[in-house]
Amino acid sequence: MKKLYRYSTIVFSVLSLSLTSCSDYLDRDDDDNITEADVFARYEKVNGLVSDVYAAAKKADRPLVFFEHFSNSAITDECEGTNVEGNITNNFNNGAWNPNSLPGSVGQYWEALYEGIRKANLIIENVEKYNTPDNPQQDGDLRNRIGEMYFMRGYFHMLLMRMYGEAPYIDYVVHAGDNMDFKKESVHAMVEKIVADAQTAYSMVPNKYVKTSENFGRVDKGACLGLIAFVRWVAATPLWNGASQYGYNLRRVFENEYAYDINRWRRAKEAAKAVMDFEVGGTKRYSLYTKHDANDFKDPADGNLNDSRVYARLWDMFYDMDAFANEYVFFMTKSKDQAWQGDIYPPSREGSSRQQPVQEQVDEYEYIVGDYGYPVYSAEARKGGYDDANPYVKGTRDPRFYRDIIYHGAPYRNNNNESKIINTASGSDKIGATNATTTGYYLRKFQQESWNKSGNFSINAPAIWRLPEFIYIYAEACNELGEDIDEAYKQVNIVRERSFMKPMPPEVKTNQPLMREYIQRERRVELFYEGKRPWTCRLYLEPTSKEELAKESLWKSSASDNSKRTQKYWAANNGALPRCQRMINGMRPVQDENGAISVGGVKYRMERFCVEERVFSIQHYLFPIRQSELQKTPSIEQNPGW
Incomplete structure (x- = not known):
């Protein structure tokens, strides 16, 4: 007779690529005996196991708190993190991470991702093996759950690929005693297998779930299309498509497969367009959130303490379930609650300003000149009136800036909801005060800022993917292919218009590098603090590109003191600060009787300063596989440079 085991153990023991022993795999628990066949003979048990896979997927990529206590924004030129909770993000920025030490582990690293893959494989295999019955309450639910597991298998492999690059693709259950001679596969081979799993899932899951459904938030056909488009885009970006042209000189296992191929952009374009054009019942499945008009500046408490600088639409797009239902392609609910906001608040609101935007991010919010938007580091912005000593004038910057960033002189509120x-x-709130900002900025995005430290609420945003991300992929692919440029220009401007932002200047349509720059900047602004920047800066090989290295060299030669370097670099109109991930900058108020900014009866001008230098070396493009994992599976090679 087959041995009896506790079902949660037999199904979900971690037999990842770090494979545990046979005895660890099937731990006996005499207090709760149930056979494997018993588990898979009941739909409700299988449904519970599927829920566990969703929980693992949520832990694997939580945009607000990728490192549990911190967003991954703080390991990029988006934000600076404080040194609490073990100094997690600063350990990355100081170079204090390696195969023996990966800070902030909460389910997002190699071994946990393979655990998620194994969970999905076990369900897929055993539902067929034991002929699991459908949900007696609703025909078709079992087929939906199986489809979700095909999606999740592809999704976990996507997360592996995003962080580690080449990895084994495990699409079967690995049993104790099986051959463990696992080998990495090329990123492009992984992409094809992810696409295949997503296509299988697409054939099994429903078109959509309405927001009132108990299944709202589960994988649907649109999420499958999103997964396909995302990995097609990853495959087309420089890290995996012509990396040697961007200064990347390390050798990966399948380096010969990473020569430039323009057809990868065509596949990315087609996949992104499939998301944009997907219809349900003759209507486009996805649309941008456009509630509230240009005259509505009411905040979440139905007031206006922001001096009519933040549009109501830009608040609500992260809380209104209509946005989740129509714009969000894939999301995980209840990522955090009000405690996160308490950590983010400035000290004047009893917060600890745990993550603080940096000047490199602030500079990406364009300046409005006439009918168009231009980067603040452009000649057009300077000629149009941009003044770096007074950079926050109401109505002159991209409206998303006033929603995302709290700055010196910003209209805000106290914990009594008073102006x-x-x-x-x-x-x-002074720069450098206890628990205060070190960059001169506080984070505003995602705040329910009328919350006064009393009561509870959930934070469901940001999504894994929103519609704008696929619009940018489509537009970028059009630009790289040199086709459908007018449509690409139109689509990006539609996203900008939704935020009441002026369009890109028309000259981008005939200037491929300029269009590329605008799309990249648009991605940084629209998706700020949504867990994207650590990957995009790597996918585009920014820290080692010729352009960024030249700017970094120019910055270093500008002066002997880092803050002076930043000030002189900017004064010389050298363009954006280097996107090298090796420094961050801030903006501080300087008392000046001729200053244009008045706070508390004192006049100020703003001045740039360097906050810190950071470490980013060429091996940091890919995360290292833990040494303990390699010791258990010696057929796997460590990532290059580690």
Whole structure:
């Protein structure tokens, strides 16, 4: 007779590529005996196991708290993190991470991702093996759950590929005693297998779930299309498509497969367009959130303490379930709650400003000149009136800036929901004060800022993917292919218009590098603090590109002091600060009787300064596989440079 085992153990013991022993795999628990056949003979048990896979997927990529206590924004030129909770993000920025030490592990690294893959494989295999019955309450539910597991298998492999690059693709159950001679596969081979799993899932899951359904948020056909488009885009980006042209000189296992191929952009274009054009019942499945008009500046408490600088639409697009239902392609609900916001608040609101935007990010919010938007580091912005000593003038910057960033002189509120002007020159919010910003900025995006430290609420945003991400992939692919440029221009401007932002200037349509720059900047602004930047800066090989290295060299030669370097670099109109991930900068108020910014009766001008230098070396493009995993599976090669 087959031995009896506790079902949660027999199904979900971790037999990842770090394979545990046979005895670890099937641990006996005499207090709760149930056979494997018993588990898979009941739909409700299988449904519970599927829920566990969703929980693992949620842990694997939580945009607000990728490292549990911190977003991954703080290991990029988006934000600076404080040194609490073990100094997680600063360990990355200081170079204090390696195969023996990966900070902030909460289910997002190699071994946990393979655990998720194994869970999905076990369900797929055993539902067929034991002929699991359908849900007696609703025909077709079992087929939906199986489809979700095909999606999840592809999704976990996508997360592996995003972080580690080449990896084994495990699409079967690995049993104790099986051959463990696993080998990496090329990124392009992985992409094809992810696409195949997503296509299988697409054939099994429903078109959509309405927001009132108990299944709202589960994988649907649109999510499958999103997964396909995302990995097609990854395959087309420089890290995996012509990396040697961008200064990448390390050798990966399948380096010969990574020569430039323009057809990868064509496949990315087609896949992104499939998301954009997907219809359900004759209507486009996805649309941008456009509630509230240009005259509505009410905040979440139905007031207006932001001096009519933040549009209601830009608040609600992260909380209104209509946005989740129509714009969000794939998302995980209840990522965090009000405790996250308490950590983010400035000290004047009893917060600890755990993550602080940096100047490199702030500079990406364009300046409006006439009918178009231009980067603040452009000649057009300077000629149009941009003043770096007074950079936050109402109505002059991309409206998303006022929604995302709290700055010196920003209209804000206190914990009594009374109007307050932020002062980073003095008081509890002063730069460098206890628990205060070190960059001159506080994070505003995603705040329910009327919350006064009393009561509870859930934060469901940001999504894994929103519609704009696929619009950018489509537009970028059009630009790289040199086709459908007018449509690409139109689509990107539709996203900007949704945020009441002026369009890109028409000259981008005849200037491929300029269009590329605008799309990249648009991605940085629209998707700020949504867990994207650590991957995009790597996929585009920015830290080792000729352009960024030249700017970094120019910055270093500008002066002997880092803050002076930043100031002189900017004064010389050298363009954007280097996107090298090796420094971050801030903006501080300087008392000046001729200053244009008045806070508390004192006049100020703003001045750039360097916050810190960071470490980013060429091996950091890919994360290292833990040494303990390699010791258990010696057929797997460590990533290059580690």
